[in-house]
Amino acid sequence: MFTDAAVQACLTLKALFGLPLRQTTGMVASLLELAGLDWPVPDFSTLSRRQKTLTVHIPYRPSTGALNLLIDSTGVKAEGDGEWSARKHGPSKPRDWRKVHLGIDAETLEIRAIEVTGSRVGDAPILPDLLDQITGDQPLGLVTADGAYDTRAAMSFWFLT
Incomplete structure (x- = not known):
């Protein structure tokens, strides 16, 4: 409805x-x-x-020419004590972390792809999911990421597509 x-x-x-x-x-x-x-x-x-199942469409202004994508991830605490409380009183329960993987347009600095995973998921397996979010209306130029994305699995995906 x-x-x-x-x-x-x-x-x-x-x-x-x-x-x-x-x-x-x-x-x-x-x-x-x-x-x-x-x-x-x-x-x-x-x-x-x-x-739980909502697909979020991220609005963006397309850059001119081919898309140069910057990819990285960061950890975000989802549950558990804060740093100060854990240090002072000891942890009351295990902290739960999530990883946010972002693909950012190098020209406009707008988010073009995002994935949220558990803290135990590596960066390289997420690369195909991030690249799948890039629509076909703009050619993909350079993809820049840190060494965590530089694995055989990620590179074989890149060269096979």
Whole structure:
């Protein structure tokens, strides 16, 4: 019933304001009422269900010529004590990390590809997934990544495609 764009807009507000899903639906309903729009609002269970499988389309301005892609990853703590608390009191439970793999246009510095994995997933296996997100409307020029992406599996994928 609700488009991916509507669900993505609600989930974006949820993330921006750090709201639970029920409060998010209330905020969206209030914003629509203030705008004088009589549009339906997805309930929290719809948002919860759809956020698991939602494909997010990242808007971008295409660069001129071939796309030069910069690829790297970073770790993001998902759960567990903060650094200060863990140092002072000892860890209360194991910390849970995620890796965010980004592909950035070197000219416009806009994100063109993103993957989030568990902390135990290496960088090289994610390279094909990142490159698959680049649409065919712009030729791919140079791909620059750190040594973690420089494996036989990643290079064989690169040369076979």
